[in-house]
Amino acid sequence: MLITIIRSKGGAGKTTLTANTGALLADYGYRVLLVDADIRPALSSCFPLAERAERGLTHLITKGPSGGSISRTEIDGLDLIYSDDPDSTLSTFILKTADLSGI
Ligand SMILES: Nc1ncnc2c1ncn2[C@@H]1O[C@H](COP(=O)(O)OP(=O)(O)OP(=O)(O)O)[C@@H](O)[C@H]1O
Numbered sequence: 001m002l003i004t005i006i007r008s009k010g011g012a013g014k015t016t017l018t019a020n021t022g023a024l025l026a027d028y029g030y031r032v033l034l035v036d037a038d039i040r041p042a043l044s045s046c047f048p049l050a051e052r053a054e055r056g057l058t059h060l061i062t063k064g065p066s067g068g069s070i071s072r073t074e075i076d077g078l079d080l081i082y083s084d085d086p087d088s089t090l091s092t093f094i095l096k097t098a099d100l101s102g103i
């Protein structure tokens, strides 16, 4: 199941809803992967990390799934791909890449 939480309005509660929903589902026993795609990485710092991956969302999107982009939080079953794109280069990359089959 994929849940996307997005809204253009600032301060609407996106990060709070995402963090709470993720933690709740993990408490229910689901395996949850939070993906922080916000250039201001608030979700990335909501939960203490038990193991921080070397890379975040930029590597995953531009290079593909090899090489470890998933960090483990201290909550069982709750993992995270952190945001590492403060200059918003990913949106340009995606716009210029018709499909991602070449990565
Ligand atoms: N359901 C709620 N009731 C009351 N306050 C809330 C609720 N959800 C979020 N907040 C508060 O509103 C503020 C903004 O929430 P949050 O950071 O989650 O919004 P956001 O949409 O992610 O903002 P941004 O656009 O800046 O990323 C925070 O102070 C948060 O604690």
Ligand SMILES: [Mg+2]
Pocket: 014, 015, 016, 038, 042, 043
């Ligand atoms: Mg937010």
